[in-house]
Amino acid sequence: MSEELTVASYLYIVLELLIAVFSVLGNVLVCWAVCLNSNLQSITNFFVVSLAVADIAVGVLAIPFSIAISTGFCSNFYGCLFIACFVLVLTQSSIFSLLAIAMDRYIAIKISLRYNSLVTGQRAQGIITICWVLSIIIGLTPMMGWHKPPDSSNSSVCPPGLMPCLFEDVVVMEYMVYFNFLACVLIPLLLMLGIYLCIFMAARHQLKFMEVKAVHGGKSRSTLQKEVQAAKSLAIIVGLFAVCWLPLHIINCFTLFCPECAGPPEWIMFVAIILSHANSVINPFIYAYRIREFRQTFRRIIRRHILRKQETFESGSSRRNSMRLKADGIHFDACTEHSSSNSSCESSCRSHISTVGGGLVAVSRPPLSVIISHCPKLGPCPLQALRHIRGGHHPLQYAEQEHDSAGQEVEEEARSAQAESLYDEQERKCCFIELANMS
Template identity: 50%
Template sequence: MEVVIALASVLGNVMVVWAVKINRSLRDTTFYFVVSLALADIAVGALVIPLAITISTGMRTHFYSCLMVACVMLVLTQSSILALLAIAIDRYLRVKIPLSYKRVVTPKRAGTAVLVCWLVALIVGLTPMFGWNNLQKFNHTNSSEGPNPDVICKFENVISMQYMVYFNFFGCVLPPLVLMLVIYFEIFYMIHKQLNKRINKSASQTDPSRYYGKELKLAKSLALVLFLFAISWLPLHILNCITLFSPSPKTNLIIYVAILLSHGNSAVNPVIYAFRIRKFRIAFVKIWERYVCCKKVNQLASKATRRRGSLEKRMRHHNDL
């Protein structure tokens, strides 16, 4: 199952990045963060899951080698959370200040935000490498004093549960999730408020209604991404809390299901984009037909699409003015 999840994660999220590359209408600031999220999910499928499969065999390795493997997963998880938070803030600004949004949220600022998200994720995820780990506990239990002893490489053998619960979960995972919940609630409230205003006005006000209607549909899709992320990762964090506060043996089945859920989240986002966001769906079909089925793209249709895209861009510019 891990192999299937890894393949689906890599292929699906490569399609997401590719779709943004070939479709100009997807190259707005929101999709900077979507691409960042996709890159983290690609790394989970290509790097983390193979490493997780390897260490699940009970192999022995140096303490810090095993710790680095665990920290990579923590970095990627934190980058996903921060990317989702950035997406939520971006959608909030798009609805809150639609007229000045493009002036406030520029591509340069969005790129800077992506870099900041990854920098914070690195700091949070690599914290155990700087001392908050189980090395002293391991040395005490095994009556050894080695600076880098051999261990059976398992996550709980090297990562401190105090770090996972108090710092990672209570400090860096739960607050962003709660903040995103509040942000999306406010987004839906503002959109419905604006739509109700437009319904009560004359028919000449249909363009704003169309704008907020599109924002509502996209906000629902991105909120679904957040919801699936939460239900995929919360079981594993709850297990960590139980391990810390009630360290009783747990069945392997529960642990494996929680791990599969957390890894499986990396494969579901492209499916949501394909079914919920029309621009992604069109781009996915184009990639499939051109590069998998080897169909030739009709040049006239391509030119017509470009002309239509240019016309839509001019109309959006006119509406913004």
């Protein structure tokens, strides 16, 4: 092996190790975020977690296997074949997860009224299980006989019974091109392309219909726009998957259809392999950049659970926690403002709270239209202000959302009354207990 190739091999190994580390860290963060934030525990994100698990396995197992194969270490034939096929299992699982996500988004936008009845958690778990079983069968097909015959011509290099483990010496290109690429990768990618085109066309038609008919459904329009935004993010992930994996499959096609052609330089193969593995690193960045809920949960995990920092606001800024209560069909707002100038929370809106009928309260300013109830880590619970004016037993209905007085946009959740909380469930319980006591 020449010095240039040796340098290329070392560079390849270093880059692969970096990809493995970032793949594991990023996708563990995705799984952690879904477990931590109940707003992320949707059917779509169940498939996202399945995709993240496959990417974690790429970093933990597939990349080390790939590095081992690149060195041509001595192995028995079937051990080498299993190592070569393992990454194919994970690739196929990623493909099926992406296809399931596309179908989920199609149902959510195209036939949204039947979404909750068609797409359930139990069905999603069953689909994920089927996807993994099919991926294992497809990826390990060469182990069932579709492989090259064992070759002992290099017995002088390795001990008796062993051979240099190289991908092209154990896996046949007919399997890689006809079965793995054309049937199990390209066709699903084309299906996903068609599904996302249908999604965007259907969403565009619905938005135009709302405008023409002057439909007064702010929530419906907002919900549809959020679904489209999520679909765009997931379509980007599919596109990046294709960009990352197609070069390696194209090289395999040239190898099969042009056997008399000179093989690609080693550095080109290294680049194609690195690009395919780098796809496992990309998805967490897409979630963080495109999906606000993921971005905020990532920030919370890093600050509170990794850096061990308390949630604080910037010096001199303030944040209002408000609450909308409903009794006898009438809404009333209560507000508590928390200042962070001295790293403490203060209640500064109580002077504006006045008693109205039924023992509820109303606030004269600021006029907030958001529905919110958050219990801060420091300072009094916003609902403590209501204790002394409790009167009557009116049922209180509430939901949660956050309003930032610095001008942060408030996004209403259409399918859930809950919104993201920057505080742990234990820290928020006091608010809910107060509501229950007042009801």
